[in-house]
Amino acid sequence: RYLASGVRAIGALQPFLDTPVKGLWFDKWPADRPMLDEPAPASTFYHIVCAIYEAEAVLATAN
Numbered sequence: 001r002y003l004a005s006g007v008r009a010i011g012a013l014q015p016f017l018d019t020p021v022k023g024l025w026f027d028k029w030p031a032d033r034p035m036l037d038e039p040a041p042a043s044t045f046y047h048i049v050c051a052i053y054e055a056e057a058v059l060a061t062a063n
Contacts, residue, residue, distance in 0.1 A: 006055055
């Protein structure tokens, strides 16, 4: 159950990564508007990469 929840959370990141410029990401998505097209802090990328790394480690031990 927790693993499935984590996989869904990773999938939820996809809209933030669908940008006009490959390699960039959106940092803010107001509930009533589209993604904000503004510079995103590098710390966001750090947290995304760490989350993906941890998810891969969990998936590797689950198999």
